[in-house]
């Protein structure tokens with residue numbers, strides 16, 4: 001009985017610590033993966049259609065600035081009048097920054 005209590009407490013503590021990392025992963029899966037792919041390679045139907053680049057490519061990563069990535073997430077990506085990527089909705093500045101870091105982590 002005491003053991004079960006301890007385990008519950010430990011599990012809750014772990015959840016608090018990893019909450020934001022889990023959120024980012026969830027946001028990526030929900031809002032980004034359909035184009036960029038769960039693995040960031042952009043190897044999806046939408047990714048091919050939109051000619052999305054591969055986030056695991058170190059050379060492409062090097063060409064991206066954090067500020068531009070943040071701007072893309074915040075304001076979306078446009079090609080003239082055509083929207084290529086919609087601005088992320090309902091995300092806080094912190095969450096968007098966490099997404100930039102998440103995208104960075106795809107680099108091989």
Ligand code: HEC
Pocket residue numbers: 027028031032033034035036046050051052053054064065068069070072073077084085086088099100103
């Ligand atoms: C409708 C498909 C689509 C969705 C959904 C989408 N993107 Fe994109 N994203 C694109 C396209 C298209 C580009 C521009 C082409 C490229 O550079 O690969 C792009 C570019 C980017 C870039 C690079 C910007 C730069 O500076 O060149 C980042 C970072 C990015 N997306 C992050 C995200 C994140 C984070 C999400 C989820 C919140 C997301 N994208 C959702 C289509 C999408």
